[in-house]
Amino acid sequence: MPFINALRQYGIFLAFLLICCFLSYTSSQFLTVSNWTIIITQVSINALLAFGVTFVIITGGIDLSVGSIVAVAGVVAALLASQPDLPLIVSIFGGLLAGLVFGLLNGLIITKSKIAPFIVTLGIMTIGRGLALILSKGRPISNLSDSFNFIGGGDIFGIPFPIIILVIVFIISYLLLKNTVFGRYVYAIGGNEQAAWASGINVNKIKMAVYALCGTLAGLAGILLTSRITTGQPNAGAGFELDAIAAAIIGGTSTSGGTGTIAGTLIGALLIGVINNGLDLLNVSSYYQQVIMGAIIIGAVLLDSWNQKRLTS
């Protein structure tokens, strides 16, 4: 029994290790420092989005708007970073604020109107994309300051800056969900919203906070992406929400709410990154990569529903 439990809890982690073993056996380039630096740097943006989305999904909600928020926040940050006389902090603050505002808007509509999060965030996703195009007048914004471009492209002692951001955000999210009152309430709301409310939890406040957090992290991801490609792209981030949701689900977050972990989501995001990277190294066509990725998502959910059945029987 303990072994089965461990397997269940760490199933994804084991799958991740197995895939890594397989890839290091088949490709000599896979297990190198430079390759892993590339993988983690590429994964960082999806992981930031997935951390936020994990909080949302645990409360029983969903956020489809994060991809568009990446674009809006990126455009806002780029507009500010292209002004030579403004300090770096203003553009960072602007990008984060854009994300926060969209997150709060999601939260506000969801808690006040009781419209399903799927629909609200679908609407906000479209609005966000439109605003990104309006703000940028439909054109990419270039000539960003060097200090701004350091965020996505620079490194400290050889460690790319995006990886440093990823580690910091991971630690904060992990502690927030696992060790704080807020985190406990997030699980409680997803497990049984009515009971959480009757137990004295301010459900609306927590939900607002969760969507605001998710929006802000999307804002951060937008800054990171804009800085890495050194341009504010109004079309950036399209489809990112699905990768983020996939990472959370592969990492064991249940879409029915109440369960999930930040560590699991990190593994989920890394798994996606490693598989994409490995298939590239093995020269598998990107068409097949999509098919494989889809199969992995369904497999992870099957694993999850199998666990749920075992739990309740």
Place this chain on the structure above:
Amino acid sequence: MLQNNILTLNNISKSFSGIKVLEDVSLKIEKGKVHALMGENGAGKSTLMKILVGLLQADAGEILLEGEVISRLSVQAILGKGIAMIHQEILMVPELSVAQNIFLGKESHRFSWLNASEINHKSKQILADLKLNISPKIKVKNLSIADRQMVEIAKAISNRAKVIIMDEPTSALSEIEVVTLFGIIESLKNQGVAIIYISHKMDEIFKISDTITVLRDGKLISTKKAEEMDSQILIKLMVGREIAELFPTSNIEIGQTIISVKNLGRKNVFSDVNFEVKAGEVLGLAGLVGAGRSEIARAIAGLDKIDAGTIEIEGVETQLDSPSDAIKLGIGFVSEDRKALGFIPQMTIKDNISLSSLEVFSKMGFVNTKEEINSTQIVYNSLKVKASGFSQKVINLSGGNQQKVVIGKVLMSNPKIIIFDEPTRGIDVGAKFEIYKLINTLKAKGLAIILISSEMPEILGLCDRILVLSKGKQKAILSKSEASQEKIMQYAVH
């Protein structure tokens, strides 16, 4: 004698991951009789019934319906053979009509074109046979819980059921509706239908059953004719020990007024409710289902808003806008619907117990786990929750133990008043007795307690005063000495 046995279960055994939940259970069910199945939660009743209707497969043993082996058939096939189950949680499609629900899965159609008038007509006939005044065209979501239950029975009859299993059918019914149900059971008996009846309510069992079987720890303890038993013997057989006194007496000095409710009202639900509860006192709220008892409880616990009147806690008028407000003022609430409002199923016992008081154990938003564990452990131990441990998930506990966890959560928040709404619903005798003892202990500690119960013996046994409601109006407040079942009913039906 032999041809009267419609259903025979021979030596049924079942294990879950190595733990025996049923061991060599044999039963004979007679035509036209009510066979009561008794036992504490976890005794194996539900498992046995799930095996009977094909939801689970037995590890050993066989089931014969009129001499034919049915133990390996699918759920649908067994239903087709004439064994139907009325579930404790009603399983119907709320958006469909009564008739559509009754004929769900066996719709009459021609070339896939549904024949609505035919099923409406047939449903009308079945409902009329049951003397039920329910329109077949009304959507199920618009029916009361009692009516839904009756529709479930109508559905079973439409399947030409020879054996109907009823699992706690009266748990959501009022006294009058129970009488209707018993009338229906009587007429089913006359038609030769065998009924397997599961209930925790003693008085019901003796009123309607012909035979009583007791299960304990997965084993068959006894099968006897109902007239050879009484409740004392039955309880002893179920728990395997004697419970000296079901309602422990207590003499506690009554203290200061804790809560005082004046002219309380909520539009179209209840109005002009006035009462006070003192420290060390238990006030009962009695009345039929729909009299407004739970609604008053919900309003005091901050779940529903009031339109009129005031609530004073220790002489201070209060404003309750949310359950959180009520908890902060020292009002604890144990809801009648523990699944919906009581606990978080995927969370551990510890996390559930500390849920309402988490902020006490935290600094700057971080939970002090050590302190949380120490404090919740004390409550957990005092409630004698039967679980593999403190970190077991609540979803895996029995009803009685889930209820203890909910009570634990309320106690953790240090309330001055606790409202218990049907605290023993669906709970076995042993756990019931522990909850009675607990109410008396809390009383002795000087808490004010409001108790809602549809079980008359509980109200009469535990309460110092009883407020009787009828259709949202307060009819009387009776003291313990003047209260009797008849008197309460007299006020309740007016």
